[in-house]
Amino acid sequence: MADLSVFTYTPGLSGLHEGDARFKLLTLLLLTVTISTGRLWSLFAVNALLVTGLFLIRVPLPTLLKEMRYFGAFLLLVWLVRALGTPGRIVVSFGPLALTLEGAGQGGLICWQMVTVLMAGLLFTRTTRMVELRAATAWMLKPIPFLNTHQAALMLGLLVRFIPLILTQAKEIRQAQQARGLENRRSPFLRLTAIAFPLLRATLIKSDRIATAMAARGYTGRSTPFNFVAQTRDWMLLGLATLLASSHLWG
Amino acid sequence: MIEIRRLSHRFGDGTQGLINVDLRIAAGEFVAIVGANGSGKTTLLRHLNGLLQPTEGEVRLKGESVSRNLKRARQIVGMVFQDADSQIVGETVFDDVAFGPENLCLPTETVQARVTTALRSVGLADKGHLRPHLLSGGEKRRLAVAGVLAMQSEVIAFDEPFSNLDYPGVGQVLAQMLALRDTGATILVTTHDIEKLLPHAERVVVMAGGRIRADGPATDILPHLETYAVRVPCATRLGLEPQSWLT
Known part of the structure; x- marks a missing residue:
């Protein structure tokens, strides 16, 4: 049997599994915009939303942590580069290298943003079938001329x-x-x-x-068109994501 | 059903895959195509639905040339590949079976009805929601068969269907083939191991060096098999009747 990653689609009956893929894709994009702003309160809000989602779809935590160990090492490297390369108040120094308070904070924020984006991606890939993803992507790309x-x-x-x-x-x-x-x-x-x-x-x-x-x-290259069915919960999810993204842009 | 006339195929590197192959297969026949590795079995199968185009000659399905209408050819001839994993494109068993009918642009209701019927036919009705890669080897082959059934193919071509399968897996696939034959489908099976098919195949075609070397009922072909690097079943060597793997 194949050894499958937690980042693959897993069948389920949760609201996220049954949600409209177009809305999920748009929500993912909006959440990414929100995360990229780096505002602490919006990061907290997005994380609360994602953790709830991950809890609902029951992601196996030990497997997730095991699969993330190399990513964790990468994050540590990112944090170290930032912590050692940003000028500010020195916390500890190693010869010519100095770890600053500001650097540690900025590095921590970047790592947190990366983990949050990854969690959002995990939630999307684990609850969206390829056929839905394909149809949602085709729907989003439709306005672009000369593109198959x-x-x-x-x-x-x-x-x-x-x-x-x-x-x-x-x-x-x-x-x-x-x-x-x-x-x-x-x-x-x-x-x-x-x-x-x-x-x-x-x-x-x-x-x-x-x-x-x-x-x-x-x-x-042509196939049966996919029938999307948007429900109230899809609109609510998109509304929430729009609110989070726009509160940064206008607030 | 299938008419192959003077079919030759030369690959890009100059290797001659098929040389002057002539073959006629009637509707409902169960044909075993045997030969050593590189004898041209898979190359021949891939001409039946236009996956390969002839260098010379022609393949006709129900009177019409394959190259004239590839969509029709791929609907008539369903293929079950040697590597079942590479045939799976769906995220769930249900989605994978739906891939073919969706490519025929059938309405959603028809696709769903066909998938349900096909999964029931291969005994995977209760596994539609599962991830295909978690199925056993025999189940993956049956899933591939379901994909073909959902396209309502009249000819089902199996390419080395028993490779990498354990004993129960071979039994499952063989039983599936015989069930399909009983529904009137035309079955073509390539293999280098004739033992599993011998008690069931009505006709054996032997290939070597890209040519058809022998063609006829199994009993007539058996004495010549080893000339073409295909091992005769152990039972035959001992002067016994070959036994089905299903008994």
Whole structure:
């Protein structure tokens, strides 16, 4: 059985699962705008909204934390760069490097924003089927002239759909290389290429197979139009997101 | 149903995949296409619905050339690929089966009705909400079959359907094939392992080097199989009747 990430769609009966994907996509965009402003109270409000959502759809916390460990290391790096690179009141110094209070605060805020964006993305991908995402994207891209919206939407949908599979493939290749003693090689470049090239080849082969299978099932870029049904709760969610985003812009 | 005339295919690197293949398959036949790796089995199947275009020759489905109407060809000939994972494009079992009918631009109600019927036919009716990648190997093959059934294909082509399957998985897929045959569908199966199909296939086509080397009832073909690098079943070597994997 495949080892799937928490960032993949998981069937469920929550309001978010049954919500209109167009509204969810617009809400995601508006929340991203709100998060990017970096205002503390709006970040708190968005986080409260997201945590409630994550609780409702029952995201397995241990799995989430396990999957986020590399992202956590990245966040630590971001925080350190900011904390050590911003002038201000020195908290502690390490030779020529000084960790400042202002830097630590700014770094913390950036990390918090990144985690919040990730949570919003998690909530969206975990509750939205590819077919809905595809249709919602096509709907949003419709006003753009000379763009094959169906094809663009399908590409986006497939990208979201296959990222976890590529990660699983990467894991398999890494384990296969480890079994052949890759860990004993000192050069980080060699260790990286030993995984990257087979992964690239495997991904290209898989893409080719998927494209063939899609063609065999009659894919031409056109399909049955998706029937969206907007309910009161969708409007309420969008209204809330609009309020949060606009309160920054005008407030 | 299927008429292949002097079909040849040369790949971009110059490799000759098929050479002068002539083959006629009647509606409702159960045909095993056997041969070693690289013998041209998969290349032949991919011409049936226009996934590959002939360098020379022609494939006709119910009297009309495949290359003239690819949409029609892909509706008539459904394919179940060797790598079931690569065939799955839906986020749930239900969505995956719906992919084909949606590509035919059918109304939503018709798509839903077809998907429900197809899932019921392959015994996956209670798994429509699941993620396809969590299914077992046999279930994934059955899901691929459901995808084909939902398109109401008359010909179902299985490419190495038993590879990477355990014993129960082989049984599930084989039972599904026989059930489809009983509904009147034309079944084509490529394999390099004839043992699982021998008691069921009415006709065996042997391929080697991109050509058809033998074609006829299994009993006539069996003595010549090993000449073309296809192993004769153990039971046959011992002078016994091959047994079905379903018994």
